[in-house]
Amino acid sequence: MTDAERFEAFVREYQDMVFATAVRLLGREDEAEDVAQTVFLRAFERFATIGHSPSAPGWLKTVATNLCLNHLSRYRARWQFFSELDQAGESGTMAFADSVLARDTADEDAQRQDRDTRLESALRRLPDHQRVPLVLFHFDERSYQEIAATLGVSLAKVKTDIHRGRESLKKYL
Amino acid sequence: MTDDPRDFGSLEQRVGDRLQRLPGVRAPRRLLPNVMAATAAARALPWHARPWLTWPVALQVLSIVVVAATATVAWSVWSDARAIGAVQQARQATSAVRVLWDVLIGPIAMFVLALTVIVSLACAAAWTAVRHVALGGASHR
Numbered sequence: 369m370t371d372a373e374r375f376e377a378f379v380r381e382y383q384d385m386v387f388a389t390a391v392r393l394l395g396r397e398d399e400a401e402d403v404a405q406t407v408f409l410r411a412f413e414r415f416a417t418i419g420h421s422p423s424a425p426g427w428l429k430t431v432a433t434n435l436c437l438n439h440l441s442r443y444r445a446r447w448q449f450f451s452e453l454d455q456a457g458e459s460g461t462m463a464f465a466d467s468v469l470a471r472d473t474a475d476e477d478a479q480r481q482d483r484d485t486r487l488e489s490a491l492r493r494l495p496d497h498q499r500v501p502l503v504l505f506h507f508d509e510r511s512y513q514e515i516a517a518t519l520g521v522s523l524a525k526v527k528t529d530i531h532r533g534r535e536s537l538k539k540y541l
Numbered sequence: 542m543t544d545d546p547r548d549f550g551s552l553e554q555r556v557g558d559r560l561q562r563l564p565g566v567r568a569p570r571r572l573l574p575n576v577m578a579a580t581a582a583a584r585a586l587p588w589h590a591r592p593w594l595t596w597p598v599a600l601q602v603l604s605i606v607v608v609a610a611t612a613t614v615a616w617s618v619w620s621d622a623r624a625i626g627a628v629q630q631a632r633q634a635t636s637a638v639r640v641l642w643d644v645l646i647g648p649i650a651m652f653v654l655a656l657t658v659i660v661s662l663a664c665a666a667a668w669t670a671v672r673h674v675a676l677g678g679a680s681h682r
Contacts, residue, residue, distance in 0.1 A: 372577070372580070372581070372584075375577075375580060376573070376577055379572075379573055379576050379577070380573060383568040383572055383573060383576075384565055384566060384567055384568050385565075386568070387566060387567075387568035387569070387572065388565060388566035388568075391566055392566070397569070401568075401569055401571075401572055401575075404568065404572055404576075405572065405575055405576055405579065408576045408580075409576070409579055409580065409583070412576075412580045412583065412595075413592045413594045413595050414594055481564075484563055484564055487559065487560070487563060488563055488566070491560070502556075505557075506556065506557050506560045506561065507560065507561075531552075534552050534553065534556040535552070537556055537559075537560075538552065538555075538556070541555055541556065541559045
């Protein structure tokens with residue numbers, strides 16, 4: 369097996385995990401795809417050391433998370449803008465998920481799948497300042513303090529934003 | 542937003558459980574070919590145009606040695622230049638003060654000093670005379 373083939377197998381194995389991390393943090397598939405590609409290019413540069421390492425998934429996830437946070441911090445103005453337009457943003461961003469919610473499906477599996485889709489959509493459409501700490505808390509298992517330190521905001525703000533995010537997702541559970 | 546901590550904990554639990562049960566997200570089909578194309582393009586570059594981490598180990602070690610040597614030389618040159626510069630600066634400052642003394646202050650310094658002494662003595666004599674003549678009686682009362 370050549371190096372290229374080994375790296376292709378590596379990407380194939382972890383691409384879903386990396387992309388999921390990115391798309392849940394960024395909420396946008398196109399940006400998540402760019403970040404995922406950058407993550408794998410960095411992995412390619414270090415493939416000799418991380419290719420067979422058991423810590424590769426953790427390394428990939430950490431790099432993906434950091435790149436996403438860097439990407440978001442470049443748009444700090446947008447972040448603050450959404451933060452200030454809290455309520456208005458929530459109602460607007462939920463429009464798509466609400467339209468999905470209106471659909472009825474007879475089959476139970478289809479219903480579950482539908483609920484999953486709605487929840488995933490609702491999560492991605494949360495405002496940045498709610499979605500990012502929520503994802504870090506529930507998917508990355510970081511504490512409130514760690515999230516506050518990572519994002520450079522107060523602990524109270526993290527708790528409030530996460531709680532508001534959960535309140536917004538409650539109707540899609 | 543509820544104020545009841547039980548509601549808070551319950552909601553956290555419910556949302557957390559539900560999010561954890563979400564099915565995995567699939568990466569777009571084009572991600573893999575895009576990554577492979579980008580890595581193929583990177584492989585096609587000459588070694589010196591690639592990221593340092595992808596260089597052969599021998600070249601990495603060599604580059605570290607070269608950078609360290611260059612930094613050491615640069616540091617020593619800079620330090621020497623700084624020392625020489627400091628000495629020259631001190632000399633220049635001393636020369637400037639000497640020239641200033643020789644040209645401006647020196648010639649008038651003695652005159653000013655003599656004048657100051659004479660004026661001081663004159664003032665002292667005058668004060669003594671005034672005290673003796675005008676205030677003599679009062680001062681010895």
